[in-house]
Amino acid sequence: MSLRESDEEAFALLQRETEYRGQVIDLVPSDNHPSVSVREAERYPLFYSENDGRNYYYPACETVAEVEQLARERALACFPGAEDVNVKPTDGTRANEATYRALLKDGDTILSLGLAEGGHLSHGLKWNYSGQLYRIVHYGLTPTGLLDMDQVRELALEHRPQMIIAGGSSCPFQFDFEAFADIAKECGALLHSDISHFAGLVVSGHHPSPFPHSDSVMTTLQKTLRGAKGAVAFCRHAHAKALNRAVFPGVMAHATGAQLLAKAICFGEVGQPSFKALMERVVRNAQRLAGALADRGYALVSGGTQTHLMIVDVRSKGLTGKDAERRLQAGGILANKQLIPADPEKPTVCSGIRLGTPCSASRGMGEPEMDQIAGLIDRLIGGEDPAGVRAEVAELADSFPLP
Numbered sequence: 001m002s003l004r005e006s007d008e009e010a011f012a013l014l015q016r017e018t019e020y021r022g023q024v025i026d027l028v029p030s031d032n033h034p035s036v037s038v039r040e041a042e043r044y045p046l047f048y049s050e051n052d053g054r055n056y057y058y059p060a061c062e063t064v065a066e067v068e069q070l071a072r073e074r075a076l077a078c079f080p081g082a083e084d085v086n087v088k089p090t091d092g093t094r095a096n097e098a099t100y101r102a103l104l105k106d107g108d109t110i111l112s113l114g115l116a117e118g119g120h121l122s123h124g125l126k127w128n129y130s131g132q133l134y135r136i137v138h139y140g141l142t143p144t145g146l147l148d149m150d151q152v153r154e155l156a157l158e159h160r161p162q163m164i165i166a167g168g169s170s171c172p173f174q175f176d177f178e179a180f181a182d183i184a185k186e187c188g189a190l191l192h193s194d195i196s197h198f199a200g201l202v203v204s205g206h207h208p209s210p211f212p213h214s215d216s217v218m219t220t221l222q223k224t225l226r227g228a229k230g231a232v233a234f235c236r237h238a239h240a241k242a243l244n245r246a247v248f249p250g251v252m253a254h255a256t257g258a259q260l261l262a263k264a265i266c267f268g269e270v271g272q273p274s275f276k277a278l279m280e281r282v283v284r285n286a287q288r289l290a291g292a293l294a295d296r297g298y299a300l301v302s303g304g305t306q307t308h309l310m311i312v313d314v315r316s317k318g319l320t321g322k323d324a325e326r327r328l329q330a331g332g333i334l335a336n337k338q339l340i341p342a343d344p345e346k347p348t349v350c351s352g353i354r355l356g357t358p359c360s361a362s363r364g365m366g367e368p369e370m371d372q373i374a375g376l377i378d379r380l381i382g383g384e385d386p387a388g389v390r391a392e393v394a395e396l397a398d399s400f401p402l403p
């Protein structure tokens with residue numbers, strides 16, 4: 001029996017969301033539309049496969065063991081210089097947790113990018129395990145919104161952290177991992193690089209690689225890598241045993257065959273030349289969208305973008321991030337409110353919005369569409385009646401069907 005027949009209520013929700021996503025333009029930089037092949041992994045039969053790589057605690061795990069090995073090999077092949085990888089983590093937040101547990105003791109000090117400056121909640125938010133188990137010191141940005149490496153070094157020498165984290169979620173700027181590694185070496189810290197957002201750009205050479213400079217590297221798969229929800233945790237050979245134990249049985253029981261197969265398929269696609277072309281499009285589109293918004297008088301944090309995303313300071317248009325998000329959504333454009341450096345607003349209000357190009361690029365949109373989208377954004381933020389804009393957005397979305 002199909003879901004439509006067996007559960008009308010659930011089917012209606014699924015149907016509504018799928019239709020909605022087809023009619024809007026999603027500029028949330030952490031979102032993406034995975035390929036049909038990645039989504040096919042959902043058909044993998046569901047059963048338990050708890051294992052530490054050598055011992056399996058359930059029967060008939062021969063095929064899932066091969067799937068996991070395939071995902072590992074392909075993940076390592078995508079990132080030259082990577083030594084070892086654990087492909088089990090179900091989430092980036094969990095993969096970071098396992099990495100910290102493998103490499104740190106409770107109470108150790110972590111030096112990471114502040115949240116309003118682009119860091120992630122798993123880098124030390126006080127409501128997250130990271131902020132509760134470790135002593136957190138944050139580095140920030142220069143007044144122009146770029147990484148302040150002098151400050152990173154000063155804080156590292158003053159606080160002597162056991163770990164420095166390079167990476168974040170809302171970074172229009174790039175990370176110089178080699179410079180981070182030099183500072184980590186100088187103060188005796190480990191370097192953990194969290195490339196969750198821009199991992200795709202690392203693969204295509206549009207962003208510096210954290211390998212071989214980092215002791216550990218984490219990435220999610222659902223963002224620029226265009227996989228299903230999930231994460232992988234890389235580390236040097238010397239840390240592999242500790243990391244594997246920290247993942248299982250430290251913070252996880254089993255990963256499903258579907259999750260592991262989806263990761264293998266994702267890394268298979270990421271290894272193809274067509275993926276590099278897609279990332280080229282992501283980056284060009286981001287440049288074009290940022291330029292088109294700047295031309296219309298929008299102030300961009302960091303002065304523009306070197307990645308797949310940009311942060312617009314909407315105070316220049318007399319709005320809060322929350323209001324801007326609402327106006328855009330009413331017109332069928334999705335972008336999330338975002339804190340900006342030294343933001344006077346609360347995280348539930350914000351002074352900025354964050355826009356990115358992975359979803360639109362995965363649908364096949366290019367630079368002409370970015371010009372058009374900048375115009376639509378400007379009209380919605382400017383207060384035009386969203387109904388008319390909404391129809392234009394739906395028409396544009398319709399010409400680029402979801403994969």
Ligand SMILES: *Cc1c(COP(=O)(O)O)cnc(C)c1O
Nearest residue numbers: 091092093120168169194196197
């Ligand atoms: C998205 C993200 C994560 C967490 O990913 P989840 O899968 O949502 O837990 C961790 N770190 C960074 C930098 C991220 O952008």
